[in-house]
Amino acid sequence: MRHLSLKWKFSAFIAILLLGTVGILSALVLGGVSSYQREQLEQDMARRVQSATTRITQQYVTGTRVDAATFMQLQGQSLAMELGAASGLRVVLFDAEGRKAGDSLPLVEDTGEADLLGYALQNRIAYATEGDTLDYYAPLTGTDGQLGVIRYQASISDQRAFYRQIVLLLTFVGIGVAIISIALGLIYMNRQAAAIAKLKAATDRIRRGDYSADAGLRRRDELGELSHGIDAMRRAIHVSLEALGAEKSNMAAALARLQQLEQQQKQFIGNVSHELKTPLTTIKAYADLLGMYEDDPDLMQDARTTIAKEADRLHDLLEMVLKLAALEKYEFNHQPERVDLQALLRDVAERMKGRTDKLGIALHADLQPAIVWADRESLMHIFVNLLDNAIKYNRPNGSITIGCRIAGNSAEVECRDTGIGIPTKLRERIFEPFYTVNKDRARQSGGSGLGLALVKQLVEKQQGTIVVCEAPEGGSCFVIALPLFREPSCT
Numbered sequence: 003m004r005h006l007s008l009k010w011k012f013s014a015f016i017a018i019l020l021l022g023t024v025g026i027l028s029a030l031v032l033g034g035v036s037s038y039q040r041e042q043l044e045q046d047m048a049r050r051v052q053s054a055t056t057r058i059t060q061q062y063v064t065g066t067r068v069d070a071a072t073f074m075q076l077q078g079q080s081l082a083m084e085l086g087a088a089s090g091l092r093v094v095l096f097d098a099e100g101r102k103a104g105d106s107l108p109l110v111e112d113t114g115e116a117d118l119l120g121y122a123l124q125n126r127i128a129y130a131t132e133g134d135t136l137d138y139y140a141p142l143t144g145t146d147g148q149l150g151v152i153r154y155q156a157s158i159s160d161q162r163a164f165y166r167q168i169v170l171l172l173t174f175v176g177i178g179v180a181i182i183s184i185a186l187g188l189i190y191m192n193r194q195a196a197a198i199a200k201l202k203a204a205t206d207r208i209r210r211g212d213y214s215a216d217a218g219l220r221r222r223d224e225l226g227e228l229s230h231g232i233d234a235m236r237r238a239i240h241v242s243l244e245a246l247g248a249e250k251s252n253m254a255a256a257l258a259r260l261q262q263l264e265q266q267q268k269q270f271i272g273n274v275s276h277e278l279k280t281p282l283t284t285i286k287a288y289a290d291l292l293g294m295y296e297d298d299p300d301l302m303q304d305a306r307t308t309i310a311k312e313a314d315r316l317h318d319l320l321e322m323v324l325k326l327a328a329l330e331k332y333e334f335n336h337q338p339e340r341v342d343l344q345a346l347l348r349d350v351a352e353r354m355k356g357r358t359d360k361l362g363i364a365l366h367a368d369l370q371p372a373i374v375w376a377d378r379e380s381l382m383h384i385f386v387n388l389l390d391n392a393i394k395y396n397r398p399n400g401s402i403t404i405g406c407r408i409a410g411n412s413a414e415v416e417c418r419d420t421g422i423g424i425p426t427k428l429r430e431r432i433f434e435p436f437y438t439v440n441k442d443r444a445r446q447s448g449g450s451g452l453g454l455a456l457v458k459q460l461v462e463k464q465q466g467t468i469v470v471c472e473a474p475e476g477g478s479c480f481v482i483a484l485p486l487f488r489e490p491s492c493t
């Protein structure tokens with residue numbers, strides 16, 4: 003069921019209030035009018051009775067001396083006619099016993115009130131109105147006491163008409179007030195209702211989750227304050243929800259990252275155990291064979307070489323795993339210093355010279371001077387690893403070029419080879435731990451797939467970057483950018 007709207011309620015309230023006021027005022031006015039009329043009537047009748055009493059007493063004392071009752075019976079009719087003619091009203095006289103003594107209109111039917119007469123006979127005034135007629139009974143008091151009773155019958159139609167007119171007038175006033183108050187109430191409340199509707203629309207928008215618009219009520223009253231309050235609330239909810247949303251997506255991202263890390267960790271542990279198993283199986287196999295053929299010198303020789311090789315492999319592997327784990331989890335021993343990159347790269351190339359010469363690989367160096375701010379040991383590890391890979395994955399009689407130049411705020415080291423190269427789509431994956439493009443080739447060359455993962459971590463620790471780029475003459479090309487050392491400025 004639809005409720006009565008606020009504007010109708012308000013208008014009805016104002017109308018009822020004003021009608022109540024008009025009603026009370028009308029009752030007071032009508033009461034006043036009616037009591038005024040009664041007073042006037044009583045005064046008028048008292049005056050008439052007074053003059054009638056004077057006339058009758060005068061007749062009684064100046065005429066033949068008879069008792070009051072006889073006087074009334076003898077003179078009553080003529081006195082009634084005289085007083086009736088003088089007043090223009092019907093006058094009826096009674097003696098002190100209540101017997102009718104005279105009537106100014108003897109032929110008109112008389113409907114007198116015995117009760118009122120009884121009162122008047124006890125020397126009291128009594129009157130009653132019936133329709134537009136007033137019946138007024140008053141004692142006639144002479145010098146010797148009560149002579150009788152005089153009764154006036156008068157028309158009060160004028161007074162009644164006046165009273166009815168006032169009632170009509172007040173009724174019109176009441177209806178007018180009701181209509182005007184409802185109309186004014188509606189006009190006034192329409193404006194208020196429009197403002198309230200605006201506020202309601204604003205709260206509806208908030209409920210639907212639309213925080214884009216203000217309530218937009220520019221007023222300096224309570225509704226204006228309410229509008230400000232709603233706007234402030236809308237902004238606060240919006241900010242909280244945005245913060246909550248951001249928090250939620252942060253949490254989701256953190257959770258996803260955590261799950262990814264967990265997955266990576268599991269994979270890492272699986273790979274480590276797998277890589278550890280292979281050399282251990284070989285060592286165990288040789289141990290078993292030696293147990294069976296103790297005196298076989300060839301086997302002994304073979305076992306010594308292989309066990310030493312696998313032990314080295316185990317050692318390298320463990321070292322790499324531990325270093326990687328330390329880099330990821332703990333603050334590792336990182337001591338940046340001013341490093342002459344040109345000299346460092348020359349040193350690394352020198353160390354590799356023996357191996358490249360042995361394999362017939364030409365090693366070229368094109369090194370410009372550059373000073374960087376980095377951990378020297380880490381740099382050594384990075385470039386030894388890169389050159390090691392360039393040798394491992396090269397072709398017979400291939401070449402390696404190591405270059406260094408300055409680009410902006412960085413020193414760029416490029417390591418290019420003429421080897422087997424890396425397929426473009428795998429260029430990102432080779433930095434994942436244990437990832438190898440070709441397992442057999444990696445195994446043959448003693449690789450475990452951890453080298454580049456470690457190199458990338460170490461480069462990032464130096465605030466640098468490493469990328470694989472296109473090698474024009476085939477093969478692979480790695481570019482490492484490291485921040486240049488900046489002399490502290492003297493102030």
Ligand code: ADP
Pocket residue numbers: 391392395396419421422423424432437438439440444448449450451452453454455477478
């Ligand atoms: P590995 O110990 O197997 O060499 P790395 O992490 O150093 O492990 O390298 C990961 C993989 O990237 C290698 O197995 C190899 O397939 C590929 N790779 C690395 N360097 C080169 C290169 N210079 N030329 C061709 N392939 C390379």
